[in-house]
Amino acid sequence: MCGIAGYIGRRCLPDDAVRRCHAAMRHRGPDGSGTFRRCTADGRHVLLLHARLSILDPDPRSGQPMQRGGGVLAFNGELYNFSEVRERLERGGLAFDTTGDTEVLLRALDPQGRSLLCGGHAAEDLLHGMAGALDACEGMWAFAYFDASRGTLVLGRDRFGEKPLYYLRDDDGGLYFGSEPKLLAALTGRPLRPDTEHLRRYLVNGYKSLYKTRQTFFAGLRQVPAGTMLAADAGGLRGLCYWERPHAAHDPVQEDMSFADAVRGTRERLIRSVELRLRADVPLAFCMSGGIDSNSLICIARRVFGYDVHGFTVMNTDARYEERECVEHVVRELGLRHTSVSPSVAGFLDGLRTLVRAHDAPVLTISYYVHWLLMQRIRQQGYAISISGTAADELFTGYYDHHNLYLAAMYGSGALYDKALENWRRHVAPVVRNPYLQDPEVFVHAPQERGHIYLHNDRFAGALRQPFDEPFTEHAYHAVPLRNRMLNELFHEAVPVILHEDDLNAMYHSVENRSPFLDRDLFDFSLRIPVRHLVRDGMAKAVLREAMRGIVPDMILDNRRKVGFNAPVLDFLDVRDSAVRAQVLADSPVWDFVRRDAVAQLLDGRSLGNSESKFLFNILCCKMFLEDCADA
Structure with missing residues (x-):
């Protein structure tokens, strides 16, 4: 895990810009830094910068930018x-x-390596040849590769977008890139301008809307799409998607796959994924909750590979999400080292402002304010790697609407549907609060109903000074609505947000984050599991639960509660304090977008619903973000 940045174009960037960029990326790589400069035959300047966090082969010989032959x-x-x-x-x-x-x-990306990995027939086209080499690789990456013989710079990003890579095109055709927006601002020598449309999208439709578009919180700033490479050469900029996502016309489901086969295949692949992600020359920490996702990884590491696991847990203050009993049970049964973090409300506004500035963006959910504190504790304990359970819900089901979508998929199947409906009424209905999802057959009668996702967005739009109305959209990946929802959550709604926030929070403290569920082989296999196996007895993640039987304690596997961190913003923001209220309502560029009286009404409320709490948090973050932009 590191930081990268650079440029290719007609300008020769001054040394001051290089120094500013290295200073801005030091938190991503405190263990070393490097600079590469070159002028191509046609007069374009190439600059590659690197900040190193040593995880594998900590010796200086593995410093970057690394050169071998004509590749950098x-x-x-x-x-x-x-x-x-x-x-x-x-x-x-x-x-x-x-x-x-x-x-x-x-070496894999250079001509000889490409030929070896592609069976001796590497494509003549640079991007297609590199795509063949990447097909042999399992990992997470954002890279800049310069082919000196061609004078071509290639930017690449991993299949799931675990590692960030931004780019910005200049008026003269130059291309800037970097791991964080602040790095591009350092190289250009000028502040980035906020994208006000994207800010309104965030305020009205929330975080699940942000990755349905190529826009970012800065005008003109884009991310290299996941599973994509961009090549910058004398002819301009071209791209190649080297990893094809599933699409509606391609249904890989093996309907004859038994539940036992699904369980066995999942178990084998998840164990292998954890084994690969335990590779490091430094110790690893584990983010730990009371749920099956993190505990699957922890228990595989401990019981299958004998790893000396140290788990770190945020203890929730909200009784609806409190999971201390489950966490302590696993700690005792497996003999784990464990550290708990209890979030403090002291200094919340100052801490949030620090985090907004570090993210170069509004913080997307309040849980990531607390996650930031967790990463701080992990680093304080001497760890440079954390492992988390991201994407288990999207591969194996886990959200409340998945139960309703499962019922729709089973509709018309006779006794199987009747049993699923009975289980839904017994186990799911008592805990569902979203009004759309309180109808078990909502997707039977209206398969495209998605009002539960942008809940109350009409109210939030009414609090803005300028209208914003963007209806919900989703990509067509799969013919079965449940599968299609899960893939949209994986590629456009939930997982991109988690990965974005995880990376920034962890790297603020110089920690690398790894996500074993984001494994290509595991993902491919999960898509082949018949939908009928995904939910059993009213329990989501049915396949994953049984795959972990005998590894994860039964108490965790048989727990029906959907756990995870959540907190109302008023748990951190004491609006009864006149100084706090004055700080929230103080003059700010945000009031050009949001009605100040609408926010005052929210502060006057004795309690806020879940949606209103998220909206108030989003406003706070937008306020701080715009103030920082104005001061830049």
């Missing part, structure tokens, strides 16, 4: 199967000077 690489992430890829390259005659993954990726 600045790499952020981890190539988990680097040992296997290295063996293939060594069998083809390549020699290595380091023991880490950076040189393996660099």
Whole structure:
């Protein structure tokens, strides 16, 4: 895990810009830094910058940007199967000077490595050849690769978008790139301008709307899409999607797959994914909740691989989400080291402002304010890696609307549907608060109903000074609505937000975050599981639960509660304090977008519903973000 930044174009960026950028990215890589400059034959300037967080082969010999032959690489992430890829390259005659993954990726991307990994017939086109090499790689990455012989710079991002990579095109065709927006501002020497439409989207429709568009919180700033490479050369900028996502015309489900086969295949692949992600030359910490997601990873690490697990837990103050009993049960049964973090409300506004400034954006949910505190504790305990359970819900079901969508998928199947409906009424109905989802057959009668996702957005639009009305949309990935929802959550709604916030929170404290559920083989297999196996006895993640039987304690596997951190903003914001109220309502550029009287009414309320609490938090973050932009 590191930071990368750079430029290709007609300008020769001054040393002051390089120093500013290195200073701005030091938190991403406190263990070393490097600079590469080159002028191409046609007069374009190439700049690659790197800040290193040492995870594999901490020796300075693995410093970056790394050069071998005519290739130069600045790499952020981890190539988990680097040992296997290295063996293939060594069998083809390549020699290595380091023991880490950076040189393996660099050699894989160069012409000889591409030929070896692609069976001796690497495509002549640079991007297609590199795509063949990346097909052999399992990991998370954002990289800049310069091919000196061609004078071409290639930017690449991993399949699921775990690692960030922003880019900005200048008026003269120059291309700036970096791991965070602040790095591009440092290189250009000028502040980035807020994208006011995207801010209104966030305020009205919430975080699930943000990755349905290419826009970011800054005008003109874009991210390299997940699973994509961009090549900048004398002819301009071109792209290649090297990993195809599923689409509606392609249904890989194996309807003859038994539940036992689904369980066995999931167990094998998740264990292998954890094994790969335990590879490091430094110790790892585990984010730990009381749910099945994190405990699957923790228990595999402990019971299958004998890893000395240290779990870190945020203890919830909201009784609806409190999970201390489950956490303590696992800690006792497995003999884990454990640290709990109790979030403090003291200094909330100052802390939130610090976090908004670090994110170069509004913080997308209040849970990530608390997650930031958790990452701080992990780093204080001496860890540079954290492992989390991101994406289990999107691969194996887990959200409340998945139960309703499962009922719609089973509708018309006779006794199977009747039993599923009975279980829904017994186990799910008593805990569902979203009014749309209180109807078990909502998706039977209206398969495209999505009002539960942008709940109350009409009220929030009414609090803005300028109208904003953007209806809900989703991509067509799969013919079965449940599967299609899960894939939209994975690629456009929930997981991109989690990955964005995880990366920034962890890297603020110089910690790398790993997500074993985001494994290509596990993902591909999960898509082949018949929908009828996904929910059983009114319990989501039915396949994952049974796959972990005998590894994860039964108390966790048989727990029906949907757990996870959540907190109302008023738990942190004492609006009865006149100084706090004055600070929230103080003059600010945000009032050009939001009616101040509407916010005052929210502060006057004795309690806020879940949607209103999120809206008030979003306004606070937008206020701080716009104030920082105005001061830049």
